[in-house]
Amino acid sequence: MTKPSPGPSSPPIEPRDFLRQIVVRDLAEGRHRHVVTRFPPEPNGYLHIGHAKSIVLNFGLARELRQAGVEARCHLRFDDTNPLTEETLYVDSIREDVRWLGYDWGEHLYFASDAFEKMYEAAEELIRKGLAYVDSQPEAAIREGRGTVKTPGTESPHRDRSVEENLDLFRRMRAGEFPDGAHVLRARIDMASPNMLMRDPVLYRIRHASHHRTGDQWCIYPLYDFAHCLEDAFEEITHSFCTLEFENNREIYDWVVANVTTPATPRQYEFARLNLEYTIMSKRKLRFLVERGDVDGWDDPRMPTIAGLRRRGVTPAAIRSFCEMIGVAKADSRVDMGKLEFAIRDDLNQLAPRVLCVTDPLKVTITNWEADRVDWLDAPLFPRDVDREGSRKVPFTRELVLERDDFREEPEPGFRRLVPGGEVRLRYGYIIRCDEVVRDDNGTVTELRCSADLESRGGSAPDGRKVKGTVHWVSATEGVPCTVRLYDRLFSVPDPEARGEEEGDGDTGPDPDDPPFRRHLNPHSLVERPRALVEPSVLEDDPDTRYQFERVGYVWRDPETGRGERPVFNRIVTLRDSWAKRQEGAGGGGAPPKEKPAPRREQSGGPGERPPVPPEVRARAHALVADFGLEEVDAEIVARDPRVEGFYRAAVDAFPGEDGAGPLANWTIHELPPVMDDRAPGELPFEPAELALLVALVEDGTVSNSGGREVLEVLARKGGDPRAIVNELDLVQVSDDAALLPVVQEVVRAHPDKARAWRGGKHGLLGFFMGQVMRATGGKADPERARALLEETLAEGGEG
RNA sequence: UGGCCCGUCGUCUAAUGGCAGGACACCGGUCUUUGGAACCGGCGGUGGUGGUUCGAAUCCACCCGGGCCAACCA
Secondary structure, eight states: OOOOOOOTTSOSSOOOSHHHHHHHHHHHTTSOSSEEEEEOOOSSSOOBHHHHHHHHHHHHHHHHHHHTTOOEEEEEEEOOOOTTTOOHHHHHHHHHHHHHTTOOOTTOEEEGGGGHHHHHHHHHHHHHTTOEEEEOSOHHHHHHHTOOSSSOOOOOTTTTOOHHHHHHHHHHHHHTOSOTTSOEEEEOSOTTOSSGGGSSOEEEEEOOOOBTTTBTSOSEEEOHHHHHHHHHHHTTOSEEEEEGGGGGGHHHHHHHHHHSOOSOOOEEEEEOOOOBTTSOOOHHHHHHHHHHTSSSSTTOTTSSBHHHHHHHTOOHHHHHHHHHHHOOOSSOOOBOHHHHHHHHHHHHHHHOOEEOEESSEEEEEETTSOTTOOEEEEEESSOTTSOOOOEEEEEEOSEEEEEGGGBOSSOOTTOOSBOTTOEEEETTSOEEEEEEEEEOTTSOEEEEEEEEEGGGTTSOOTTOOOOOOEEOEEETTTSEEEEEEEEOOSBSSSOTTSOOSSSTTSSOOSSTTSOGGGGGBOTTSEEEEEEEEEOGGGGGSOTTOEEEETTTEEEEEOTTTSSSSSOEEEEEEOOOOHHHHHHHHTTOOOSOOOOOOOOOOOOOOSSOSOOOOOHHHHHHHHHHHHHHOOOHHHHHHHHTSHHHHHHHHHHHHHOSSSOOHHHHHHIIIIIHHHHHTTOOGGGSSSOHHHHHHHHHHHHTTSSOHHHHHHHHHHHHHHOOOHHHHHHHTTOOOBOOHHHHHHHHHHHHHHOHHHHHHHHTTOTTHHHHHHHHHHHHTTTOBOHHHHHHHHHHHHHHHHHO
């Protein structure tokens, strides 16, 4: 299959999120010719669906790029720098999960621990550069010295040890001469940094512990902020994607990469981690549920782990499609469980054969059917709208079972299943009528005695009468006994980790063995139906087959306990059920109610109290107000930086016209910053006089505002004479109606449907027309005139 | 009296100074031997106040709301 070759300007992949946009831009600008991403789990627990988001992003992006002909790959790297928490067990499960999700790292499997020697060398390099030192304070002193978020830290007494002493100490740390905690290696950065992570972060600690891969080879281990960026750099990762909570770590990431000799300088970008309603996404808390026994292991089908989802029967395709559906962005969010369910159903609908299973049986005797007669009915495996072939035989006998819930003695309005004296169709079978209800001593219904319309074999009545309801059924004598496990959400509230009023941060309470989120565990998350009956045809199938039990949901046989003599089915997901929803709305208590979104608070708006402005800024601002009549807010912005203020004052002095103070203030505040690129005004390739001249050209109408902005961009890039740039770029504004009108008329004529819509009240379209006019005139049209003419022309069109 | 980040339909997410669009959910309809699926239609949003601009979800200022940061965890 060859795909149409994209034009020279079209991106290789759809830039459908901000990370893909960054990659596309880097490729387009030649910053990278190939792309390398990575998925870097710590092997201290099982992967969950939040990790799946990251996997689909990193591996999926690399795959997309390759398919577009761009060299790209994604590494699987185990971030195993903490020997105390990590185990080989977890690395195996992680490899399995990533493979199962459909991704392949080829030869690019890495372990941070394989790079320990290189990291050690990097540490010595920092020491030699005077950028790292051995600190011998106890842990508590180091913590205290770091200060708080509001107060600066204090420098360690060991901060100024000589390079030789540091090297010696560090080498002896490695050699095992010291006990745990005796020394650490720290970066020498800035104890007063507003970013806590830059206050001389610890790079290495002593841990006399056996590592799952390196054994006892090392007794010092690097910490995340030192190790992770180096791993990325050693592997020559180009784009390092991580979650939002690492935003503050980016500064130290860049610092390490900048100060250590590395083969590459990867960049870190952060995106929002996945939160899902009615579950938790923290490895630590999930482990707690496992250890506590609230669930049946990491792969309990209620767990949001990949292993749990897999055991439940969810397909990798469904998870991938879900991840693509939710996108990638920087806003914290919590995804509706309905979205995952949709992805699962959407996938299973196409591949799951339909069969019949009664989970909560109610005995039905067909009184006009002979006791030993078996009618093998033909039943298709897929509905008409699924494009797949196949059928099987289902046995119809005198004794059947129906779902207890499909019978009502006192039906609510709208109920269209079986009622006393009423008819219902047995799917692919016969139409039956309920003649008699049999009860036990407690009054519980134990049996229905029904008569079948023998002419309705297959389900349609020969007289053409309408039977509203169709229910599933199984032969009581030929059906196969089995268990069906009905799974529901693990927690009964959308955000189990949310802070409660009296309970701190949601995971520490008065009793550490019983954290608050446990209170929200849904007691009905697993309902077992041990007396279910399924049609015999399933015994013939591959045990991996995923079915739809009609009207019950999608299921498959539990891979751990359900593949033996007696089948055990896990319900993967229910069917969409508009009837249940209606009942719920009508007041029938069912699923836990959704939390109402909190009403948005009325906000006070207005300029309000301004934050304290440093007195010297205030003084300069006042002077600007006095000298030029600026608005106070504007004056304060200009006065914030004395260099900007100086630039501004000089420009006002140089302004060729009457009064440039106001316009120049606007340009200084609104147009200058975007083109400054972190440069100070003095570092710009143009002088205040050039800005003044430019603004004068805008003020006298020679160029439009947007034309002026274009000129400013050139000025900021390479300087020059504004007037010459205007001529060079051919930006002289066209204000002459006689010249503009034909263009305007042509644009309106070219879009009659849009013109009609505009007259119909869709006035947002004026922006569209303006854009067209601007394009047609190369951006030279006087926008004010163009707009006026456009409005006239559009309005006239309505009369003619 | 800290720093960084983020606010778009109920939810998730596009629009990168020019038509506020998609998906899920929801509501209607068509069809139906699954109260399923599919198809058609509908509802519904730029946190607030000012400012810049011909034009602001987008740029600027302030306010409001949310998240992250003080492990020798990652």
